[in-house]
Amino acid sequence: MTTKLKWMRIILAGIVFLCLSYAFLARIPIIEQMGAHLSKPLLEEASWLAHIQFIPSLLGSIHGVWLSIALFSGIFLLTLLFGRVYCSVICPLGITQDILYWIRSWITPKSWLRYRKAIPFVRYAVLILLALGCIIGFSAYSLNWIDPYSIYGRMMNILVQPGVSAINNSIAGSMDSADIVRVPAYHAGWLALGIVSATMLIVAIMSIWKGRLYCNTICPVGTVLGIISRFSLFRIGFDKDACKRCGKCLKACKAQCLDLKQGTVDSSRCVACYNCMDACSEHGIKYRWFTKVNKGASFGKACKKTCESPKNQEMAIEESKKLLPDPWGLSSRRAFLGTAALGVASMALSSCKAQGAAVLDPTKTVLPPGAGNLDRFLDTCTACQLCIATCPTRVLQPSGLELGVKGFMKPRMDFRTKYCLYDCHRCAEVCPTGAIQKMKITAEPKETIQTKDTTRIAVASFYPCRCLVRREDMDCGACTEHCPTKALYTVPYIGSDGQEHRIPRLDPDLCIGCGACEYACPVTTEKEEAGDFRKMCGSCAESVGICDFKKQKGRKKPDRAIIIRAVNPQQHAKKKFEEKAIDPVGDVDFPF
């Protein structure tokens, strides 16, 4: 029984960890092929594991997503029943730390962690600071930094994914296959790389040094679940009759929560890993119904050294009683004062809330469809980067400071990399927080609801002064070729050579800002143009209103003939429906 519990935990955690990691790496061909040989339909849904994460489901619940409400209640009930099973089985960062600690104990089998008193001051201070921050609208700055799932997500996307991609590319180079192909490797930028590495380094050092120290001092999810698990119905406790106080359980505990002297277990710190039960050969530590655990915290006959005198025994009981009725662990004055100070600090911080949106560059702040308005999006997104990791075209990229400090590491569209696929809404399907809202993909005629293909995330501007058709009297049409809505189309145009060409024309009402045209436009500033581009200025009168480039100093020129700018909030665009086409040659069998 005891061994079974531990192995069940390890197997479940293994499945969760591998499936979630698969979700983050599935776009890399070697991983995808591995998945295809295992169980493709199951793994395709692996991103669903992101939805059962604590902070994402909490955010989803706040935004009224019913699935998230159900899942969040599920996590709550699970913890109330069995303790912090979540931290051992569902939390990917927790599992990562377990793996690191397991490696450490494999290298140095003789060293182990002693029992330590809880440090409630730090954990509650962090939690209260965070809660206060979120209430006063500071969540976009704080929540994403500290949510364990998002920390794990960024580690996968920014540190692991480039590594696996490099392995994939070296394998693909020596293979002649359409399945395992090279993938472009993107560099997220030194700032992102540095910060993600530093965060991971802190977590890794803490876990190698002190097991679940991070989870029990800093992680707000651990703190909240710790509070709930104080009341959990099943919990770990010593069996005073069977326990011989050999200390094997202590050596196996990575949460430093077994107080053998007092015979108590700090259930707020216990992550329900069941290592202690597995280590005990005497069945001296058991996972039982809470009423059986609380009785007789101190040891009877086995308690020789520390509990010899009746006075000591009384004190021990006093101590243990003190612990139990104070679930918040805020009895000490020092902790209270510290927390209050931190709270005040958070209030002060909130006053520097950025004004953001107004100063952002609209060409670099295009959000995925379904993000709604910028502020709502930034408040709800925790920068787990699952959407970036699964975007099939890689148009979604982690932002540097393009979206402001608030938007650091959150997704934005980079139309120089690629563009948003017309009938794809993968980002919304995987988004666990509801930051990218799910929509129906294709609008039918006469439908009034907003769909993915009628959501305007940005809008294109056409600059004829830069268009090759206008400048060099040639046919091109690359932008119109890629335009899925036909907001861009070509019309006949007589060039300066007297020949008829076709020039693009833009209907902004139909444009949804997918970026295909900007990506496809072959105009670049690499090549110096033969003619003076200023002579062309004014050629746009018929299609563009006011040119933004005219206003700039030094008369900068647009670097492509098409530039896309974000609209905030996102809008509901028109969709063009046409009657069935008529055969241009009618009933003639062979018109030649």
Next chain:
Amino acid sequence: MSHKPSFIIMTNRRSFIKKTVAVGAVAAVSDFDKLLAQTPAPQQAKGATDLVAVRDGSRADMVKKAIEELGGIKNFVKPDQKVVIKPNIGWNKGPEFGSNTHPETVGAIVALCKEAGAKDIVVFDHCCHDGAYEGSGIKEVVEKMGGRMVTGADQKLYKEVDIPQGKKLTKAQVHQDVLDCDVFITCPPLKHHSGSEMTACMKNAMGIVWDRGAFHKNDLHQCIADSVYIRKPDLCILDAYMPMVRNGPVGKDKNDLVERKTLMASRDIVAIDAAGAALLNQAGKIRHVQLGEEMGIGCANLSKLNIKRLSLS
């Protein structure tokens, strides 16, 4: 025995004499296969079919019939040869939208090549959309029929070649499988195109090149015509079963297609595109087709050609 089939399909006295001469030469030349490959096929003699247009059958039946009329697949593919089939797989769109070659057409061609004993049948395109191989349904059919999909999304697979006959496009990075294949078959669907006005066999050559932007930057029509010189297809098949007549090359929805149930095959890439233009009521108006004729790639004047028109209904 690779030479046998060509003897079986000898149809007239002229080709018989030619073959006899060829066989006579064999005694002196050791490389028998090479000699045969250089000998003009009997159907290319005067009076043979230049272009086959078939109507009203299933795609697979029309492919079979059209190739049969050109002398059969064994006239194009010899045993143990490497065949590259180049459909249009530009877009991640289902077969019903007509943006890509229909999988049935590609499958039928792969099956015929397999039947002819091809050693390696490679299918690829330099796609515009990611996931187009799967989304178009082509990958599944090709692998089922015994062909091999090769990626076109890796620049390392492209080798730079010179195009001495090219006017604007004089250099291009070309997919290595196209460069080292024995037989090259192009099989696009017929579509309207907002930039080049029509996309058919000549335009399909853009998909064997890495840098498509170079085409757009340097006079699209001229570059399309120039790119045909990189590797002239041995067999061109144009799928006009459901041609896209507006909003090309991707199309908005199924309403952009018309039902024509036509398929054409030819050795002459310019002729087949001229016929495609006629189907879109653009005969003589597509500049890259006219340039093809001017440069001597093929014949765009359909009245000069021997066209076989068939209906399978």
